[in-house]
Amino acid sequence: MVTRAQQIGVIIGLAIVAALTILRASDPQLLKLARELTFDQYQRLVPRTFESQPVRVVDIDEASLREFGQWPWPRNRIAALVDRLSDMGAAAIAFDVLFAEPDRLSPRNVIRDVTGVDPALLGQLPDNDEIFSQSLSGRPVVLGFGLSNEGNYLPPVKAGFAYTGESPFGAPPAIKAATPLQPQLEANAAGIGHISLNPGTSSAVVRAVPLFLSDGKQLYPNLAIEALRVAQGASTYILDSAPDAPNTMTRVKVGEFVVPVTAAGELWLYVSRDTKERYISASKVLTAGDVSADIKNAIEGSIVFVGTSAAGLQDIRTTALDENVPGVSIHAQVVEQILSGRFLSRPDWANGLEILSIAVLGSLLVILTTFVTPAVALACGLLITLLALVASWVAFLYAGLLFDPLAPIVAGSITHFAATAFRFLVTDRERRDVRRAFGHYLSPSLLYRIEHTRDALRLGGDERELTVMFVDVRNFTQISEQMTPSALVAFLNTLLDALSHHVIANDGTLDKFIGDSIMAFWNAPIDVPDHAFKAVRAALGMRETLARLNKSDAFGFGDERQVSIGIGIHTGLACVGNMGAETRFNYSAVGDAVNIAARIESTCKDIIFDILVSEPTASLLSDCALLEAGALTLKGKSMRTNLFAVVGDARLARSGEFVELHAAHKRLVEALRTHQTGTRKLIGIAKLKAQAAAAGLLQEFYGQISRRAAHFADEHADRADHADT
Known part of the structure; x- marks a missing residue:
């Protein structure tokens, strides 16, 4: 069972x-x-095994920089590198290097900055960019471009695209602009590809490489796959997408190779260990003498990537193997992986x-x-x-x-x-039952203190600042006269349970239920930061909950009656602790602060507003939407207490509608306080502003405000009269 x-x-x-x-x-x-x-x-x-594939990296390494000088090199030397690699039979030469600016080391550019030089002489001097451009002409060279956040330059695309199924042009990561290439280099390059390895991701590890970028109208290939296309002499990429799935990719065909990709056109990298066999130092290619036979054999028929491993040039990336490798080697590994046919998906x-x-x-x-x-x-x-x-x-x-x-x-x-x-x-029933019983009345913090503090239940108390709340049901006598006792109990249980939940949820202590009223306080038995704010947040939560209960007819009154409440909140000193007899006591608070909170709650009837707070509490609520409600003489008090109506939370307080309402209300209060004429017009203006800001919440408040004009008299004068007396 x-x-x-x-x-x-x-x-x-x-x-x-x-x-x-x-x-x-x-x-x-x-x-x-x-x-x-x-x-x-x-x-x-199980890393991918390095296999001898026709892919090599010509590395501008530390040895190359020592022999030929710091980077950037003059482009006539880059041209010489292209000439050497082309003469050795490279199938494609791909530069993981940006050529965005004119060569500042070109003799023409160097002499141009010298004063007094005959302009006619400049035209006779060599231009390294022209030399590099001529070296590119007719050769299988792919130049790289990077992504940029400035400008609107996008490079030309040297290949065509065909696709099956729906258009995949929205699948790859977006490109807005690129680093510009020099026009003559751009025109003579056999291919152009982006060098970004993980655009749009915050991870330092390169796990997947986008084979294309898209501006929504055109695709821009990656340096690696563009080099593979140029090496094969292919003119077109063929893209497959999932049936009935626009803006996705499944495969890319380039020449004789088919590459499975993610829906965004990315290739999952299956990397091998970094090895010296992948690299050839650029210094060995540019040597003044004959290049060794081993290097010639390695270059012949290979796709060659030119890049740098020099630490100072900061093109170091991290792979899934937790190795720091030159970025150019990842481009090489992309082609290696495609040639080997070993893919991850x-x-x-x-x-x-x-x-x-x-x-x-x-x-x-x-x-x-x-x-x-x-x-x-x-x-x-x-x-x-x-x-x-x-x-x-x-x-x-x-x-x-x-x-x-x-x-x-x-x-x-x-x-x-x-x-x-x-x-x-579930076997520990006794403790669970105790917590369940007391959990309805005490905050979790008080329960924790009772369970873990020795003598926590002894008699006595201490004086501390509290924020005290009283909640009372309006017209309860009339409601009770029309209900049977059992129905009345059900009504109170539904209402008080829903309202008291907000006390517990906002770190308050639920002191007691007094018939149709609730007493609660904050900042005891343990310190509660922002206790005044949390008390007001609980009150606003009660307002919203009551509106929801009325709207859903949770009390079964139909349209005949809407239940309303009044809430009074005050912050001040009180004595809080366990009070009663040794055998039966209650954790509660007593003192003037408690009495004032109770009086404020009863004053809600006169103000015709549901949530009122005292001036000490209002001074702690910098972010709430408050309106001055008048300085009232509370029952049993000789001096008047300045009260404020809580209209809403910080979001409402920052809204333009409430800012306008607050300004109109301030003008109205000043007129009432100084007995100016025209208050009726100001009341009308405030009503309109209130309707926009608080959706009818303040209509009765402003409807009777002229009757309460005396409440806005200067309270400072009253205090002076009281002092004289």
């Missing part, structure tokens, strides 16, 4: 599973990072499978943990964890598929722990 505790356990467990499933479906950044680190670990365990349905596994396996664990012994449940949980790990690893090892085992394992562990914890905690 299923017990009630087991039923509750299953419900709680399934609720946790549902929450974890929703969390995984939302895929927060922390889960993405954990998933990526898991895939990184897979690659570290994360299918579009992987997310759905992982979410479903959390829901199904989590539900299974809840059932097992609830109805079998803890040992059996633990064994089943460990078996499920092992199966998830093995399945994910086998999919990676033999098919290059990336499935996340971590999310199902973590979700299953949380579910198992929660369900097991419930089984053990």
